[in-house]
Amino acid sequence: MQKTAVILLLTTLLLVTIGIVMLFSTSSLYAREKYGDPNYLLKRQLVWLAVGAVGCVAAASTPYPRLRRWCVPLLVVTAVLLVLVLLPGVGRRIGGARRWLSLGGLQVQPSEFAKLTVILWLAHYLSKQKRRIEEFGRGFFLPLMVTGVFLALILAEPDFGTTALLGMVAFAMMFIAGVRQAHFWPTVLAGLGAFAVLIWQNPNRAERMLAFLDLEKYKSGKGYQVWQAMLAFGSGGVNGLGLGNSRQKMFWLPEAHTDCIAAILGEELGLIGMLVVLALFVTLLVCGVIIAMKTPDLNGRYLALGVTLLIALQTLINIGVVTAWLPTKGLPLPFISYGGSSLMMNLMAVGILLSVLRYGPSEMAEQTQEFFAQRQEALPI
Numbered sequence: 001m002q003k004t005a006v007i008l009l010l011t012t013l014l015l016v017t018i019g020i021v022m023l024f025s026t027s028s029l030y031a032r033e034k035y036g037d038p039n040y041l042l043k044r045q046l047v048w049l050a051v052g053a054v055g056c057v058a059a060a061s062t063p064y065p066r067l068r069r070w071c072v073p074l075l076v077v078t079a080v081l082l083v084l085v086l087l088p089g090v091g092r093r094i095g096g097a098r099r100w101l102s103l104g105g106l107q108v109q110p111s112e113f114a115k116l117t118v119i120l121w122l123a124h125y126l127s128k129q130k131r132r133i134e135e136f137g138r139g140f141f142l143p144l145m146v147t148g149v150f151l152a153l154i155l156a157e158p159d160f161g162t163t164a165l166l167g168m169v170a171f172a173m174m175f176i177a178g179v180r181q182a183h184f185w186p187t188v189l190a191g192l193g194a195f196a197v198l199i200w201q202n203p204n205r206a207e208r209m210l211a212f213l214d215l216e217k218y219k220s221g222k223g224y225q226v227w228q229a230m231l232a233f234g235s236g237g238v239n240g241l242g243l244g245n246s247r248q249k250m251f252w253l254p255e256a257h258t259d260c261i262a263a264i265l266g267e268e269l270g271l272i273g274m275l276v277v278l279a280l281f282v283t284l285l286v287c288g289v290i291i292a293m294k295t296p297d298l299n300g301r302y303l304a305l306g307v308t309l310l311i312a313l314q315t316l317i318n319i320g321v322v323t324a325w326l327p328t329k330g331l332p333l334p335f336i337s338y339g340g341s342s343l344m345m346n347l348m349a350v351g352i353l354l355s356v357l358r359y360g361p362s363e364m365a366e367q368t369q370e371f372f373a374q375r376q377e378a379l380p381i
Helices: 002-035 040-061 064-069 071-086 110-128 137-155 160-177 181-200 203-213 224-236 261-294 298-322 340-359 363-373
Strands: 092-094 097-103 106-108
Touching: 002 040, 002 261, 002 340, 040 106, 040 340, 064 071, 064 110, 064 298, 064 340, 071 097, 071 110, 071 137, 097 110, 106 340, 110 137, 110 160, 110 298, 110 340, 137 160, 137 181, 160 181, 160 298, 181 203, 224 261, 224 298, 261 298, 261 340, 298 340
Parallel strands: none
Antiparallel strands: 092 097, 097 106
């Protein structure tokens, strides 16, 4: 198991290092023009990296069964933050969306916290209710409703991409936990239908979908960003143009340092560089699955699978969008895109994986599992 921990840590370190290098390469010109300092965004990301590293160590050092005591309070705090974001004068509005809170000069995105807190609570609740998981009320309806509240709050910002991501992770966790198929699949189909309605009743989202279906036709409109990303990949070829030599980052590709940083990576480092990054994400996915399968109790297993799915699906969606395989969604590439809240939460997710790895197979975990088993009824829902 020590080998898995070393591989997981090295993989995370390499991804973060690549992210810092690519952020400097991608954002320096933009930061100089907008803020008068080419290192402005890099310095802010480094601050978040330090905070995230502390969070990772703290999460890795905390036995994961203890997190069960905190999952409900964290859920309540996160819900309050999501409500505050929606209040005029409190939440900061950027690009037509109200997703951020300003704290000490830094922009905090509560929806990023929601990803982890919902996963923490679901892992606790689904493992606690294992014997009643096939019941409609406590086994399916209650976790669905709690998750639905957070999805509604995030969607109201609006943040369609994070809503879809968290919904997929939550449904995957419930499926893995063994909810009845007769409850699960009709709800999934109803959810997909609701998402389709939300897309087509909104002109902006509808045009994005049309741009996905016919990118060349909409390349000057809603498909412009993805079209420029495709040009970046095409320019990079196999070996790339070289680090720092991207042409698309010179104000051709919008959001180059955030959602579309993978396109600049492909342009500068080529297909080889992209394959290396994808191999690192696959390695992280494999480590997460190994940790989950080696964990003796359900809470740790669901928790490890939840955070692993979160990182893996977000990576898949981001790469799928910039390569025109998926409709446009505003999700950053984990560990690499600019975004302090995202970086911090992903590092804490790795810390949780390390905690499950460290305490799951140990005698301490067996003792804590027995301790909590004796007090199941005292735990919050």
